[in-house]
Amino acid sequence: MVSLRTRFLGRELSSPLVLPAGILGMSYGSLRFACDAGFGLVTSKSLSLEPRRGHEGPIVARFGGGIINSLGLCNPGIAAGLKEVDEFSAVSGSPVMVSVFAVNRGDFEELVRRACDSSAAFIELNLSCPNVMDEFGIPLAASKELVADIVEGAKKASRLPVIAKLSPNALELPAIARAAQEAGADALSLINTLGPGLLIDTAVRRPILAPCFGGISGPAVFPLALKLVYECTGRVSIPVIGMGGVSTGDEAVQMFMAGASLVGVGTAVWLSGAGVVAEIAKGIWEYLEREGFSSVMNLPKLERGNG
Ligand SMILES: Cc1cc2nc3c(=O)[nH]c(=O)nc-3n(C[C@H](O)[C@H](O)[C@H](O)COP(=O)(O)O)c2cc1C
Known part of the structure; x- marks a missing residue:
């Protein structure tokens, strides 16, 4: 009997x-x-x-391969954000993953405690x-040492996975993934947006996004995301x-074969609406049924040594 139910870090999804x-x-x-759309886990x-207001618009633009965005990390702040999470959890059994960001270890620890x-x-x-600790503003995720330091601090501050x-955008992502594991990470999410990239409005000869550049997501990044998931x-x-450009059931199955345990679907929802989640789920289900697997947990992984 085919089922899309799965387990992740001790939770049934x-x-x-x-x-x-x-x-x-x-x-x-x-x-x-998001829950009504059929996601098993929402972030x-x-x-x-x-709280952060973020950038003035336009902050999202579409192109042939997906979208670029530069929201400027706008968010209501940890206190107001967690209130929404608690209200949601009071009426829904679906688990929520709370995403936090800071620019140094101490602030990450405080966010994790909250x-x-x-x-x-x-x-x-x-x-x-x-x-902000690096004079060139290189992302934290580009440094093995900083990733390990922040993960270690977060783990000490956390009772949750x-x-x-x-x-x-990091060279040697597999080595960084390894450093995160050694520092105690319970799981990894990859990938975040690629780039940033640029789109130009030729009528006015200016960048389309007000902040000029934006992170790239959607179908254009899928082959890179798949390869990085496979390598990591x-x-x-x-x-x-595994996430990055997944928009069909077959692409989700490819992510599982590359080694992912769960698959994120972001820009596809943005581009095609919530119905795409059910379509992707149906595509996975049909593949499992046709190929004789009962669950994504027993889908065979791609053999190593290719490429
Ligand atoms: C509009 C938009 C906002 C995003 N905001 C965040 C964010 O707040 N935190 C984060 O870690 N990633 C953020 N991302 C990255 C996504 O979570 C995801 O890693 C990326 O878009 C790749 O998956 P996708 O191609 O399926 O969208 C954002 C992406 C988009 C398109």
Whole structure:
């Protein structure tokens, strides 16, 4: 009997599909919307200690391969964000992963402690922010040492499983994934947006986005995301949530074969609406049924040594 139910870090999930951080903003309503769409796990907008207004628009633009965005990490702050999470959890049995971001270890620890006082099931560390400790502003996720340091601090501060979300903009991502595991991460999420990239409005000869550049997501990043998930799962033994451009059931199955335990679907919802989640779930289900597998947990992984 085919079932999409799966297990992740000791929790039973109704579906292996995850709403990634930030896609639907941060409110009780957006969490409800995501759950009704069929996600088995929903992630909050990345929350900081204080509220952030973010950039002035336009902050999201579409192109042939997906979208670019530069929201400027706008969020209501950890206190207001966790209130929405608690309200959601009071009426829904679906687990929430609370995403947090900061620019140094101390603030990450404080955010994790606060999130642990909420109804969150998991905590995700968004490590893709610019790093104020580095004179060139290189993202935290580009440094093995900084990733390890922040994960170690977060683990000490946390009673909940900690998931490190990594950036594709780092050289040697598999080594960084390994460092996160060694520092105690319970799982990894990859990938965050690629780039940033640029789109130009030729009519006015100006960048389309007000902040000029924006992170790239959607179908254009899928082959890169798949390859990075494949490489990183070869270097770690903790579960990986694979995301980046997944928009069909077949692409989700490819993510499982590359080694992912769960699959995130973000930009596809943004581009095609919530119905895409049910279509992807149906595609996975049909593949399992046709190929004789009862669950995504026993789908065979791609053999190592290819490429
Ligand atoms: C509009 C938008 C907002 C996002 N906000 C966040 C965020 O707050 N925190 C984060 O870790 N990732 C954020 N991301 C990245 C996504 O969570 C995801 O990692 C990325 O978009 C790749 O998956 P996708 O191609 O399925 O969207 C955002 C992406 C988009 C498109």
